[in-house]
Amino acid sequence: MHYTIFDTPVLRTLLRWFSLIMLRLLGWRLVGDFPRDKKYVLIGAPHTSNWDFPFTLMFCFAGGAKLYWMGKHTLFSGPAGPMMRWLGGISVDRRQKNSLVEQMIEVYQRSDSLVVAVPPEGTRSRVSEWKTGFYHIACGAQVPIALGYLDFSRKQGGVMGLFQPTGDIAHDMPLIRARYRDVRGKCPYNQ
Template sequence: MKLTMYNTPGIRPLLKSLCAISLKLTGWRLKGNMPSEAKYVLVAVPHTSNWDFPISLTMAFVFGFDMHWMGKDALFKSWRGPIMKWMGGIPINRKCANNVVAQTIDAFNKTDRLVIAVPPEGTRSRVATWKTGFYHIAMGANIPIALAFLDYKRKTGGFLSTFYPTGDITVDIKKIRSHYIGICGKHANKCTVE
């Protein structure tokens, strides 16, 4: 097992306490329940700001699960690399999208416990359609999709529900997106679901 902030001896209880205090002081509340399954893809919607990342990590600690995330490989260059990996980061080369899906499915198949967060928008900018890699990963690894959210308007974040893909990607993506109607990102004009 790779050493991360979630399994470094003595770090988890300390960070969990600090994260709980931080959320309370900033007025954020947790909502919903994380999936009971040990493995799932966590879709993080909406993704409109760099603030989504630290708030999501903070909430993961308070909920009590190890959240891994994919980031562009440029984030892992030089001195930042070991820090990003320790924080649960997995570097990806966006030019090889199909390879990322296959490698992620393989990672899920090789372990008993894994949560990987994927923002389906793929960017902090507004997009018309979501990238579907998260869906193909869930189908290929035969795992559910956790519908996670950050609502800046209500200062709540957490889980909406757990979605079990059927294989009908068009219908399933439409159903998944419908859960996010009315949820407001930090920059509302960049939200892809309204």
């Protein structure tokens, strides 16, 4: 993977303190520790607003987590591209069926440590079903799924724990979604 903001020692420390102070000033609190595992898929739900990204970064800095995230390829074009990659972004072109799951599994297999954040809804808009790529990546890479969240109604965020997928998606997906039943995004009408 590429060099990110999380690899910059002085800046990482400054951003940790900045994030802790900002979250406190805004009335937010970090609940739960980020897993100590070297590899896992971090899902974040609900994803209802552009505000999810800066809050997620603040929670990651505050909690000492280093993560990568997948974003629309349009975020990585032009002058913003290098900045997005430095922030941990991995460009994804959702218009193509290019075995993204298999590519991510290979990246996990080549990496000693890797955390990739994936919004299971795949969009900020309302969806009836979650995308399943995160689940297939976790199964194929044989890594757990960390259940990350931002609850705007309670002003708290963090990780609810790890979920070890069994490979039976019909059984596991309702269990995962049930953990988010009481979590409210910034724009609940998009949930």
